[in-house]
Amino acid sequence: MKPTASDIxxxxxxxxxxxxxxxxxxxxxxxxxxxxxNPVELSIRTFGVLTLIFLLLTLCVTPMRKLFGWGFLIKYRRMLGLFAFFYGCLHLLTYMGFDRSWSISGTVADVIKRPFIAVGMVSFLLLIPLAVTSADKMLRRIGAKRWLKLHKLIYLxxxxxxxxxxxxxxxxxxxPVVFAVALSVLFGYRIYSAYQKARG
Structure with missing residues (x-):
């Protein structure tokens, strides 16, 4: 049964x-x-984990739609992705505010000094254009093909x-291994799906 507008x-x-x-x-x-x-460390870690959870939930939408025919899930994918960005912002702001005391130079130095900070920072920066272009208006402005290519950044x-x-x-x-396995399954499904499509 197709959900109504009120259901959605x-x-x-x-x-x-x-x-x-x-x-x-x-x-x-x-x-x-x-x-x-240690409330600062707990907050930073929690917001980071929540960011990952919502990223994986966003990536789950396509397999669930195709495997079970739940096309209505596409209506909620944008919201899940924006919550990933929301918690990513909280993760970064908590780190910068409480760990780096809002010091831009201190944050840059930390990024250079510690590789895991650099990886996290790059990942967050890549998330920004996805959040900015999530609206339908932006999709129409940049075109569907460019929009789809841009939003493939979610994998990276x-x-x-x-x-x-x-x-x-x-x-x-x-x-971290649990998240890695879940992500591998989601990637595996996409690779298999693309292979089947190519064969077809």
């Missing part, structure tokens, strides 16, 4: 409020002094995000 709006609202729940929980814990002994961004996460942790690499 309802689910968009549901996604919106659910996507904000992690942030609201963090703010609640922070207000009540329950965010741990997701890889960079996983590598960034892996490089941060020192010993417990379980969660």
């Amino acid at each position: 709006q309802f689910y968009k609202t549901l996604i919106f409020f659910n996507a904000l729940i992690p942030l609201l929980i963090m703010l609640w814990d922070f207000a009540h002094g329950q965010i741990g002994v 961004i997701a890889i960079g995000g996983v590598v960034h996460f892996y490089m941060i942790v020192k010993s417990d690499v379980f969660w």
Whole structure:
């Protein structure tokens, strides 16, 4: 059954409020002094993980549409991608504000000094044009072909995000590996799908 306009709006609202729940929980814990002994590190790490989660959810839309015929999911892909950008912004702002004290020179020096910061920064910068061109108006302005090519950057961004996460942790690499496996499955599906299309 094809969802109606009211159904789509309802689910968009549901996604919106659910996507904000992690942030609201963090703010609640922070207000009540329950965010741990190192709130800055916890906040930076949490926002980074949420960015990866929403990137992977965005990449899940196409396989789910094609495998299960859930074409309506395309209506929510933009929102998921924008939440990836939103949490990416919080990740960067928390790092710059609390770890670097809003020092541009200190941030640049850190990027040069620590490779995992550089990987994360490049990934975030690549995410900006995707967020800026997410609106239908921008799609019409730059053309569908250029828009599609530009938005393929999400693959590189997701890889960079996983590598960034892996490089941060020192010993417990379980969660970075989980993200890497999930991303590999999503890429594997796309490669297989492209191969089948070429054969056809």
